[in-house]
Amino acid sequence: MRSSELDYDLPTELIAQHPAHRRDASRLLVCDRATGAIRHRTFSELPGELDRHLVVVNDTRVVPARLHLRRQTGGEVEVLLVEPLGEGSWEALARPSRRLRQGESLQASDRGSQGSPVELVEELGEGRWRIRLEGEPSGELPLPPYIREQPDDPERYQTVYAHDAGSAAAPTAGLHFTPELLARLDHERVTLHVGLDTFRPVTTRTVEEHEIHGERYRVNPSAWARIHAAERVLAVGTTTTRVLETIARGRPLEGRSELFITPGFEFLRVDSLLTNFHLPGTTLLALVMAFAGVELTRELYALAIHERYRFYSFGDAMLVL
Incomplete structure (x- = not known):
């Protein structure tokens, strides 16, 4: 796949500078691949879109790094x-x-x-x-450079279920959940500590030539037993997807994932994907294209821009069923 296929044009004003006033008040673009249906929802309506899904979240916590x-x-x-x-x-x-x-x-x-x-x-x-x-880090949260100021409440750059500190960036698809919404869903947790290389732009001629660096992950045996046996699995974010697909390929429940998911990848455990809208030229966008298809992803991003969805870390979300 040519790296240029990861490019798209985004109006600057659609880059969200602040989180929504309430986490689950963000918008949710839903794509049902089986029927071709497209729906515009709010995130609080997520449970109504799921059918026998086990929802899997990444409970890493961002370090004030x-x-x-x-x-x-x-x-x-x-x-x-x-x-x-x-x-x-x-x-x-x-x-x-x-x-x-x-x-x-x-x-x-x-x-x-x-x-x-x-x-x-x-x-x-x-x-x-x-x-x-010496001691624990006590700096600022490492917000991406396209966000120009720290949020009034630093916890808005943490998920409500963040637990195990170790990430250099938030698993942003999870920022939309409230405790009340999560309680309505059958869910499990995994941990992958997000490194900055996840967001490093692809600069090679082809996507496959890009070198992705490993990230630490850990999954409890009881959680994996439920995930493995689930009828359908919804991965919340690209980081969760990498954990699940790494272990589904026979890797241990704790280690480093160097799995690079690009178009043509065979998904063994993830049935549906919940994700934010990602920067052009990144491995995150390549993963979404691998899951949804290159052309469908392009169509969904073009629709999101037309409908004025908010992009990137504090932006809106997309659900691909």
Whole structure:
């Protein structure tokens, strides 16, 4: 598949800057592949669209991973924690990275809430560093660059069922659920800690040439037993989809998923997909195209733009049955 097939034009004003006033008040574009029917609903009406589905969510929690720091020379540095490596070490992105030096200690800047110093342990290339941090991170939530300001309530960038901290970004399809709505659904939880490489643009000539990096996942045996036996499974988001399809291929219940889902992929356990509208040129959009079909995905995105749906992390959702 040519990478250019992941492109589409989106009016800037459709990029949602704030979450809906109520989580389940966002819009829901429903596509029933069996009948070809298209419906415009609100997210609170999701239960009425499901038939004998077990709903599977990703209960990862976003780390306050954006640290505003300064060098001893006074220069400001932004460090974004990507993944814990154990014993206080993290893989991180630092910018500007070119002048930083191994062994250097960075202190909290006037902008930051991170109290402990950060030590640059080892340069990993492409702006990545292995760093050492004392205690738990206490920076800002790592909102995507297209969202220009932090939400008034930081919990709006967490799902209501977020539990296991470890993600550099939210599994955004789950942001629409309220506790009351979730209680109406038969559901199970899995965990996949979202890394920034999920959102890294595809820059290779073909999608298949793109290298996707692994992300940590974990599924309880009892949860997988229910998921495996379910008549129909609705995956909430692309991250949940990757977990389920990884394990369905015989991988262990805990590990790293390097599964790259592109058009032509055979889905073994996911029957329906709930997802937000994704950026062009990303592996997330490639996964949606793999599930719904390239042309149908293009049609649904064009319809969503025409109907003025809100896009990206704080935007509306799409259900493909």
